[in-house]
Structures are given as structure tokens and as C-alpha cells.
Amino acid sequence: MQIAFTAPMKPLDDPIPSGDRTMGRLIVQALELGGHKVGIASRFRAWQKSPSAPGFADLKAAALAEADRIGDRWQASRYKPDLFLTYHLYHKAPDWIGPALADRFRIPYAVIEASRAPKRQTGDWAPGFAAADAALARADQVAALHRADAQCLAAVLPPRRLQVLLPFLDLVPFAPAASLPRGAEHRPVRLLSVAMMREGDKARSYEVLAEALAHVLDLPWELTIVGDGPARAHVEALFPPERVRFLGALPPEDLPDVYATHDLFVWPAIREAFGFVFLEAQASGLGVVAGNSFGVPDIVRDGETGLLAPEGDALALALKLRAALTDPASITDMGQAAAAHMRDHHSLEAGATRLTAFLEAAQDQFWERLPTIRPYRAELP
CATH class of the missing domain: 3.40.50.2000 (Glycogen Phosphorylase B;)
Structure with a gap:
């Protein structure tokens, strides 16, 4: 046509x-x-x-x-x-x-x-x-x-x-990351979040994420955050600096390499329509821990490619994170299922x-x- x-x-x-x-x-x-x-x-x-x-x-x-x-x-x-x-x-x-x-x-x-x-x-x-x-x-x-x-x-x-x-999604840029072997049994789990830093729902999502992570400080994890914006100072102050690194905003073509060096994607997704980052993360072979909002459950299969918590509930999100962090093999399984899910449906x-x-x-x-x-x-x- x-x-x-x-x-x-x-x-x-x-x-x-x-x-x-x-x-x-x-x-x-x-x-x-x-x-x-x-x-x-x-x-x-x-x-x-x-x-x-x-x-x-x-x-x-x-x-x-x-x-x-x-x-x-x-x-x-x-x-x-x-x-x-x-x-x-x-x-x-x-x-x-x-x-x-x-x-x-x-x-x-x-x-x-x-x-x-x-x-x-x-x-x-x-x-x-x-x-x-x-x-x-x-x-x-x-x-x-x-x-x-x-x-x-x-x-x-x-x-x-x-x-x-x-x-x-065009899966080609993310295919190399999806094919990499991952295993976090003998090291801290490498968590990743990718989101703009602005007031409103994005800032609230960062606040929920920080609160959730505060409940699992007894477990081995480290977090990388990709993003920038007018609320960056507020966002940075939310997280323990010894556990979290900030990469700032990155061009889209650099993101596949970032996904490739992490184990699990985490984002509360407050009022997210569906979140392209969830597609990209899964295409890269990462399982997802996220808030169950709007279109997220349409692209993340709860219990298969990720774990979903009620939107905005930091304690519930922490419990989902704890379940994943205490079972590294499940993180690998979710990542493999996520990549297959993307190939089959998205x-x-x-x-x-x-x-x-x-x-x-x-x-x-x-x-x-x-x-x-x-x-x-x-x-x-």
C-alpha cells in the first residue's frame, strides 16, 4: 500500500x-x-x-x-x-x-x-x-x-x-547481548535501570525503586542507572553511592552494550504506557522486575520473563527483588525466556x-x- x-x-x-x-x-x-x-x-x-x-x-x-x-x-x-x-x-x-x-x-x-x-x-x-x-x-x-x-x-x-x-522491536542490535552466558551465583547481581530523570512519574518511580532496594541491602547486588534530566540531583541523593553508579544519558546505539553487562532489569514503571526499556531489556536476555502498570503485563510475562509487583508498592517490589536475588538461577531462566519471548512475539x-x-x-x-x-x-x- x-x-x-x-x-x-x-x-x-x-x-x-x-x-x-x-x-x-x-x-x-x-x-x-x-x-x-x-x-x-x-x-x-x-x-x-x-x-x-x-x-x-x-x-x-x-x-x-x-x-x-x-x-x-x-x-x-x-x-x-x-x-x-x-x-x-x-x-x-x-x-x-x-x-x-x-x-x-x-x-x-x-x-x-x-x-x-x-x-x-x-x-x-x-x-x-x-x-x-x-x-x-x-x-x-x-x-x-x-x-x-x-x-x-x-x-x-x-x-x-x-x-x-x-x-x-528491531532485535538485531540486541541479539549479541541475548546470546551471552550469564550467571551471578558467585558475585553481586548486576541490576540495571534506564529512565529519564524528571519530576512527576519518573521521579516517583526512582523513589519507589530506592525504597525497594533499601529493603534488600542485606543481599549482594549493584545497580547501574542510565538517564539524565532536571531531577538528577534528587535521584542521585536517593541511592547509596557505594552500591549505585550513574552513567548519565547515553545514545540509543550504546545501550545494547550496557544491557549485555547486566543480569536483571528493574523499574517500578509508575504510569508507564508499556516502556520500551522492557522490550530492549528482554531482547538483550534480561529478566525484568517491574511495576504492574498499564501495558507492562502485555509485554512482560509475570513468573516467566519477569516478576511484577503492584504499581507503586515499594515493599511488594522489594519482595519480588528478594525472590530473584536469592535465586540466581531464576534470573538466568527469566533472561532466556525473555529473549525467546521477544523473538516469538515482539x-x-x-x-x-x-x-x-x-x-x-x-x-x-x-x-x-x-x-x-x-x-x-x-x-x-
Whole structure:
């Protein structure tokens, strides 16, 4: 298929690394692996840090002007894609461009990684919520990346237009780490965490991690933390310096070597959508001890590739850590199971297969809905 693509949350060439940017790039990579031709329709960024009605009104006007420019260019060159695909849609990053172009050229419209928070239906974020809901109403197929998001979307989407599309990863950079023998029977277990250091959920996750580790100081372990940010001083003060080393932020291409020198990945994952680091760690042959939040249980198999504790419960996380630290053989077993799990279910090839099925479902729904599709309404309330 010829696919027109946009990412209103963050353009794929944004200079700041993030899981969102990584997932968007992987989607394009997997689509091309599946034989599709992907064109970036627009770099327009609709994301707003803080809500305001004038801000949304200005964004809408700019987005629709961008859609007009794109449409005129397509029309002049006699280009018509088979489908318009938007990555990451929610109240902070609505999509006006995709629905407008899908209507103008009468093509299917699909969304990957949509989320919906009903509490944002009123209040300052209400205009963005309404705009995102309007896009969902036009969408012929919507994919959530985990079951928790799908449950919220089910309130406005019928089952035939909604599915869970599990995230995936290019396993090649991590394969050498996954093939390394590991064994911590006669040395401290080497723990690893990788996360940005900023206020809010990330800082709270670090606090829970530090509290959990304080309960297992009687056991042999050492922790490496990869990450940086405005809350670094606060984070560093949480941990005993004799047990923990900080590597700062590292470029993505350096991470496979870091995973390769560790035994177990640990992260509380407070309010994590799913956490790319869990995919990377497992692809590198590391078992996981984590918080059981949102999409984490969709990619980490509790009791098989990792151990999950209730979200935000430091004592429960400590008990999971103690179980692993006192049984080094289980750490090896979880790591081997994790690598196999990634190969079987979360490879780029698996993603390509799932994406093609998703696009075909969008086409089917488009032709089924075509006589009844109402013209997309871009107005803000």
C-alpha cells in the first residue's frame, strides 16, 4: 500500500529521543519491511504541554491550513495514497490533518496508539479531547498498544474498529547481548535501570525503586542507572553511592552494550504506557522486575520473563527483588525466556505482519462504512 503518515505527538525527526519517537520510527520500518511505501505527509506537531482554548483554536486553524496545502500538492501531482495513518492520538495531541485528507480523497483513515481519558472530557483539556474524539469517529481502524487503553477506547469504538497491536522491536542490535552466558551465583547481581530523570512519574518511580532496594541491602547486588534530566540531583541523593553508579544519558546505539553487562532489569514503571526499556531489556536476555502498570503485563510475562509487583508498592517490589536475588538461577531462566519471548512475539517481523493485518482491516471497514461515513467535523466546541 501507499501510506501517508503523520505523528502529531512528535515528528519522527525530532531531535529529542523518546519512546514515542522510537515507536513511530519502528512502525515506519516495519511497514516498509512488509512491502508498503510510506510517505511522511506532514511534520505538523499538535502536542500542547498546557491546555488553552485559544491554543487549540490556533492549532486547528494551522492544521487545517496544512491539510489544504498537502491536499493541493497531492492533487497537482495526481497522487492519492491508499490510506492515511496517524501515530499517537490523544487529548494533548489531536489530529485534524489525517481526517480532513481522508475525507477529501475518500481513503481509509487509521490510528495507531490512541488513548482516551474520560476525565479530560470536561475542563481545560476538553477542546483537545473533543478533537481527538472526532478523529476517532472518522477512523476506520484504531489500535491501542495495550489492553488498558483499549478498554477506554471501547466506549466510543465498536469491536470491529478497535484492536490491540502489541509493540515490537528491531532485535538485531540486541541479539549479541541475548546470546551471552550469564550467571551471578558467585558475585553481586548486576541490576540495571534506564529512565529519564524528571519530576512527576519518573521521579516517583526512582523513589519507589530506592525504597525497594533499601529493603534488600542485606543481599549482594549493584545497580547501574542510565538517564539524565532536571531531577538528577534528587535521584542521585536517593541511592547509596557505594552500591549505585550513574552513567548519565547515553545514545540509543550504546545501550545494547550496557544491557549485555547486566543480569536483571528493574523499574517500578509508575504510569508507564508499556516502556520500551522492557522490550530492549528482554531482547538483550534480561529478566525484568517491574511495576504492574498499564501495558507492562502485555509485554512482560509475570513468573516467566519477569516478576511484577503492584504499581507503586515499594515493599511488594522489594519482595519480588528478594525472590530473584536469592535465586540466581531464576534470573538466568527469566533472561532466556525473555529473549525467546521477544523473538516469538515482539520482533520487527512480527510487527510487520500485525501492521499489514491492521491496514487490511482498516480498508475493509472503510468500504463497509463508506455509504454511512459522515463528513469529518473539525470544529472545536
